[in-house]
Amino acid sequence: MDLHVRYEGDDDPEKCTARRLAQFDEVTLHESARATPRGIVLDPHAEQALSPADAGGGTAEDADGEESILVALDCSWETAEAEAFKLDGPHRALPFLVAANPVNYGTPFQLNTAEAFAGALCILGHREQAEELLSHFSWGHTFLELNEEPLRRYADCADSSEVVAVQQEYLDAGE
Numbered sequence: 032m033d034l035h036v037r038y039e040g041d042d043d044p045e046k047c048t049a050r051r052l053a054q055f056d057e058v059t060l061h062e063s064a065r066a067t068p069r070g071i072v073l074d075p076h077a078e079q080a081l082s083p084a085d086a087g088g089g090t091a092e093d094a095d096g097e098e099s100i101l102v103a104l105d106c107s108w109e110t111a112e113a114e115a116f117k118l119d120g121p122h123r124a125l126p127f128l129v130a131a132n133p134v135n136y137g138t139p140f141q142l143n144t145a146e147a148f149a150g151a152l153c154i155l156g157h158r159e160q161a162e163e164l165l166s167h168f169s170w171g172h173t174f175l176e177l178n179e180e181p182l183r184r185y186a187d188c189a190d191s192s193e194v195v196a197v198q199q200e201y202l203d204a205g206e
Contacts, residue, residue, distance in 0.1 A: 040062075064119075079191050125147060
């Protein structure tokens with residue numbers, strides 16, 4: 032899958048996973064919504080959960096035909112909702128996953144850009160790409176280990192409603 036980031040640049044550059052992924056040519060950074068291609072937008076405020084049914088949902092023409100596009104918004108959590116509205120494409124929220132990065136370790140739903148992409152890739156059936164993406168971070172394998180079962184279960188779902196039902200089991204277990 033082709034990975035693109037609408038990059039705000041309002042976080043610590045030393046901790047920015049989007050910038051690091053761009054250095055390894057894993058993602059393309061865009062400094063405006065207008066320059067960002069249409070694709071599946073990973074939006075924590077979206078009303079619909081990402082599911083395997085979204086595979087191939089964001090497309091762009093290239094020399095080989097169509098390829099799937101995932102778009103993440105890299106900004107502070109305070110501005111995420113307003114900035115996400117500016118991106119074109121179907122907006123999808125990631126289901127319950129736990130962060131493994133040093134800043135938000137163990138916190139559900141507080142994923143950084145690399146974790147969001149990796150979770151989405153696993154759900155959409157691109158686990159090897161997720162592993163490659165996370166190989167650039169010392170904590171990357173930990174994200175996949177912490178979320179092994181939910182990622183597998185979400186990837187086995189047919190649609191968003193099934194993903195939400197599986198997510199609810201994890202939320203109920205945490206209460």
